[in-house]
Amino acid sequence: MWINNSSTTEHSPLTSIIILTFNGLSFTKECIFSIFQHTKENYELILVDNGSTDGTPTFLASLPNVKVIANQENRGFSGGCNQGLSIAKGENIVLLNNDTVVTEGWLTRLLWQLNHDHSIGIVGPRSNIIAWDQAIMPVSYQTIQQMQTFANSWAKTHHRQGYKVDQLSGLCMVFKRSLIDMIGGLDERFFPGYYEDTDFCIRAQISEKKLWVANDVFIHHYGSSSFKVDRKMHAEILKESRKKFLDKWMMDDLKQIKEIVEREKPFNRERHYSPF
Numbered sequence: 001m002w003i004n005n006s007s008t009t010e011h012s013p014l015t016s017i018i019i020l021t022f023n024g025l026s027f028t029k030e031c032i033f034s035i036f037q038h039t040k041e042n043y044e045l046i047l048v049d050n051g052s053t054d055g056t057p058t059f060l061a062s063l064p065n066v067k068v069i070a071n072q073e074n075r076g077f078s079g080g081c082n083q084g085l086s087i088a089k090g091e092n093i094v095l096l097n098n099d100t101v102v103t104e105g106w107l108t109r110l111l112w113q114l115n116h117d118h119s120i121g122i123v124g125p126r127s128n129i130i131a132w133d134q135a136i137m138p139v140s141y142q143t144i145q146q147m148q149t150f151a152n153s154w155a156k157t158h159h160r161q162g163y164k165v166d167q168l169s170g171l172c173m174v175f176k177r178s179l180i181d182m183i184g185g186l187d188e189r190f191f192p193g194y195y196e197d198t199d200f201c202i203r204a205q206i207s208e209k210k211l212w213v214a215n216d217v218f219i220h221h222y223g224s225s226s227f228k229v230d231r232k233m234h235a236e237i238l239k240e241s242r243k244k245f246l247d248k249w250m251m252d253d254l255k256q257i258k259e260i261v262e263r264e265k266p267f268n269r270e271r272h273y274s275p276f
Helices: 025-038 056-061 076-087 106-115 144-157 177-183 196-206 231-248 254-264
Strands: 015-021 043-050 066-071 092-097 120-127 162-165 172-176 210-221
Touching (some): 015 025, 066 076, 106 172, 106 210, 120 196, 172 177, 172 196, 196 210, 196 231
Parallel strands (some): 015 043, 015 092
Antiparallel strands (some): 092 172
């Protein structure tokens, strides 16, 4: 069942796909299988588990040709992703949620968008459950098989279309290793999660890099975040991370992002990125 890189484009630059897991084994299986099935580029798969208790670590250890980091405790989204980044060998980096299903040609199209304009720093796809300007709602499919058909049709209709945005969702982000070398990884103050993606996007823009949506890439999102299991806890985490974010950037409201980006230029690594 688990066939990895069966039709890889051997001479393409290496892409490191980093997936963070914390329970949700059935989603993780479907996500990984979709990568194996629909990714033709030269890639390495890095899986970082944050202390799952549902059999996820055993499953990850059984996969061929992958790199696995098994944490005994939850390092948070930023911490786990940074662990993956620390061992990534790729020229290109993908941060991908484990409750997603990728589609035919997804990485080919995302990398084309990233590479055709050197002023672009981060690229994200369209999806069904996603924030800001990346959402397609409602979608016409009801099953995953129908979703793949929908995604293929969407890709053909919107071939090589894209557009600039002020924020991208951490659901799926594609960027060059050189961006991490320049602006640092995800800020671990946002533990266990939320706003680390917006923070990363702000730093990229301060560094004169554009945020770009690949309009010809659709990825399905189940939206099964483990944070949402306990709604009260989810609300508290969201509130705390929002406060940390506003305090860090001395903002009163998220609508000020454009203003903050211009105010903070040029990028200063010591000022704008504080690794924990």
